[in-house]
Amino acid sequence: MSATLCSFALRRSTSGALRAAHRHFSTSASRDASWGFIGLGAMGYPMAKNLRAKIPEGDSLTIYDVNTSSMDKLSSEASSKNLHIAKSPREVAEKSDNIISALPEPQHVKSVFNDILASSLPKPLSERSRLFIDCSTIDPITSREVAKKVKDHGDADFVDAPMSGGTVGADAGTLTFMVGADNELMARIEPILMMMGKKVWHMGVQGTGLSGKLANNYALAINNIAAAEAFNLGIRWGINAKALADLLNSATGKSWPSEVNPPVPGVKENSPSSRDYQGGFGVSLMKKDLKLAITAADEAGAKLVLAEVARSVYEETEKEHKGKDFSVVYRWLGGKE
Structure with a gap:
């Protein structure tokens, strides 16, 4: 098991909602966290729904899928003023610090990140750097290629975190994630994935989650x-x-x-x-x-x-x-x- 949830500081709002206490602010001004989700298929839809339900109410979630009806459905079910529909993967990245993707095939992952990395991204809103967590099941070679592009682009990390548990686990929020990432990122990654699953296994460096x-x-x-x-x-x-x-x-x-x-x-x-x-x-x-x-x-x-x-x-x-x-x-x- 990777670093425990205890390594990620937490805070609670006056209403009792769970909130991240340790934000890596780029300025001294306090702001709520911003999240993104790309890919609302059979697995991604319930994952995004669980994420919206478990992040603090004041945090924003920006979503994107080529199927606009999936976005409309999630927006109506989540019934949150802080859920936003994007017109492209790029818009999700621009408005989010922690971005999760769940896409069908290697070519879809390449296409999404080509759009995201087409030009320089604005500075993150509430973190020192952006974090891209790709939960797609693709080949490790493609994943490493995309990770390199993200790294060369600057001020962002790309990690692989494919999941196991099927649609039943995605609905119930009991997925198991296998993560390929540097050790120092796990304290940030694990609490995010635990909002959509029950187990997080750190397999090694980027690419090993897929392996x-x-x-x-x-x-x-x-x-x-x-x-x-x-x-x-x-x-x-x-x-x-x-x-x-x-x-x-x-x-x-x-x-x-x-x-x-x-x-x-x-x-x-x-x-x-x-x-x-x-x-x-x-x-x-x-x-x-x-x-x-x-x-x-x-x-x-x-x-x-x-x-x-x-x-x-x-x-x-x-x-x-x-x-x-x-x-x-x-x-x-x-x-x-």
Whole structure:
């Protein structure tokens, strides 16, 4: 775990709202903090909503997404006079000191920061420097390229903080973040992320948060296929699905896909498989993360024996079951439902 919340001083307003006591003011004048959020997709929307709910009422939050209806919806739900809709990522950066982004692909991250860094930014409003926290799951190479551009631009830091927990965790504010950043930034980063999650792991320097996320999701991709195959095998041998789940989850075959997100309908109530594989972590997203992990492994010279087989499985599964949770691999295998 990174530096604890105790390292970040806090203050409370007279109404009891949580406020940051230790602002890095560029002048002696006191002012409220300014926040920014870019990317209001399936993960970003609930993250931004939780952030607005937990920052002090007097702090401002400026948001941007290419989908204007998402911004309008958040503005109406937040019902705060201090939530502002921006016309571009650049406007978010101009009006904010701490900017969080949650974007789909590497090209979207590049595009956003090309817009932000098109010219010199004004001085931060209430901090000594701007902090960009990118929660997108992209390849470490792209992240390091963007971080260098931000650093060369001056007076700002860019860190990677991909998350785990899915849309359920984003809604509940229980996400786990894996952070790539210099040690001295963690006291500032952790309290921000804890407003949207429950765990923050410092993996090392910039870029390592993504490396940790991709390593985790590579293991998840393989475990999901293994769990689906094991259930399919056991059920075809005549074993009851729930009995098999009890065995696997009390023995050495236990994994997140067997216990938390079982691929067989009816094994666990409200799991995606029990809802016709709706919701959860889409098979397209798993295919994307697997591809990113393979690319990063090639860069590092790491041998991945099962990678190409797994990629083929998810590609074929996506063709037949696009939009479904990645546990739908069980259905692609022809598993009994």
